[in-house]
Amino acid sequence: MLAIALVDRIGSGLWASVAVLYFIYVSELSMAQVGTLAAAAGAIGIAGAPMGGKLADRFPITRVLLTVQLIRAVASCALLTTDNYALLIAFSAVGGLGDRAASILTKLYATRVAGPERVRYQAFHRTVANAGWALGGLAAAAALSLGTTAAYQWLLAGDALSFVASALLTLRCGEPPSSSRTVTTSKHPAPTTRPTTPWRDRTYLAYVATETVLFLDDAVFKVGLPLWIAHESNAPNGLAPLLMVLNNVMVVALQVPLARFGTTTAAARNLLLPLSATFALGGTAMAFAATGGAVTATALLTAAAAAFTMAEMLHATISWELSVALAPETAQGTYLGVHGLAQSVQRTFGPLAVTAAIATGPAGWAAFGTVIALTCTIQHRLVRGRLTQFALSVPPVTVSEN
Structure with missing residues (x-):
């Protein structure tokens, strides 16, 4: 699955870095049309996470992932x-659905394969994925130097080929055991009960709401x-891509070492407190970056980027553990699918929250960091008492998929 993550993200890096330019220069859309397309596709793609999780509770996860990868390739x-503008929106939406579903399926696969080591496995997975993004982005930058329509088209074709390759690699993955598809060993099977649903689990839904903010x-x-x-700042414009590089380098270098601090449920919950402080620090550094000269602004923006990257890595570690620990074993796919809504919704509304902070000025960034910091403490309290709810349940007998 790590090889799949690398191939998948190389393709995504090829396309994500040039998607806007492709629609403007090749499809000849206006900026307003591109923005509407991205918003519409993102809104429709929100459904991909719960759909993928629910299907994985009913069917072998490797077969579902194989199908999703092929759908992404076709899109x-x-x-x-x-x-045609309407068709471009439709195809982009299908691709968005597949992208969000694939993200949940790979997380669920790690949960079922790695068991108690799921946080460490996810850390390796994320490190590999970030490396893939970087490689894809570098390849895209080289191709764009040609400045031709064919270059854009080949980058999109490369994205499609990466999904085909991922699908082929998925065929080689073994099917992990699943508690959601069970058989009974009794001669008199127990009556079927309605499966647990996260949509009626108020604590889990509240947890997902806090995740959207984080x-x-x-x-x-x-x-x-x-x-x-x-x-707003006096820092040079060329600093922006360098901070993105800093983000990727930090994730590749530190995500795996940091994962060891969240390998148990209690440890993951405890990390919410330093995460709160890290978000507050990032917001404060962003606020003060607008008040100094070029050197000061550059230093503060670099500190802010490092803080938000640290927050990103800490939250990833916490989220991998708590999202699973709060879910019953017999409905992990469905629960993780609903958890995936948090990231999908953030992708739609996150830019609005950030632009609101920018419009308010330095005080907006201070408030931005403070709100997320408070949300960390709310989540820390929210999940208390639920973390051992399913720990004493007896694992059911799983069906062999061979």
Whole structure:
């Protein structure tokens, strides 16, 4: 699965870095149309996480992931066939659905394969994925130097081929045991009961709501830092891509070592307190970056980027553990699918939250960091008492998928 993550993210890096340019220069859309397309596709793609999780509780996860990868490949290829705006939205939405579903499926696969070592496994997975993104981005930058329509089209084709390759690699993965598809060893099977659903689990839904806020670090790097550098600080504009490089380097170097601090449920919950302080520090550094000269602003923005990257890594470690620990074993896929909504919703509304902070000025960034810090403490209290709810349950007998 780590090889799949690398191949998948190389392809995504090829496309994500040039998607806007492709739609403007190849499909000849206006900026307003591109923005609407991205928003519509993102909104529709939100459904991908719960759909993927629910399917994984009913069918072998490797087969579901194989199907999703092929759907993503078809969606990417379809973008090459038309400049029709409605079709571009439709194909982008299908790709978004597949992307969010694939993210949940790979997380669920790690949960089932790695068991108690799931946090460490996810750390390796994320490190490999970030390396793939970086390689794809570098390849895209080299291709864009050609400045031709064919270069954009080949990058999109490369994205599609990466999904095909991922699907082929998935065929070689063994099916992990699943507690959601069970058989009874009794001669008189127990009557079927309705499966547990996260939609009626108020604690889990509240947890997912707090997760939506904690995922806002993503919008900081994609929208917040570039706009703040360009419009409010005295730092050079060229600092923005360098801070993205800093983010990737830190994740590749530190994600695995940091994972050891959250390998148990109690340890993961305890990390919410230093995470709170880290978010507050990042917001404060962003606020003060607008008050100094070029050197001071550069130093403070670098500190802010490092703080938000540290927050990103800590939150990833916490989220991998708590999202599973709070879910019953017999409905992990469905629960993790609902948890995936947090990141999907953040991708839609996160840029709005960040631009609101920018519009308010330094005080907006201070408030931004404070709100996320308070959300960490709310989550710390929210999950208390639920973490051992399913620990004493007896694991059911699983069906062999061979």
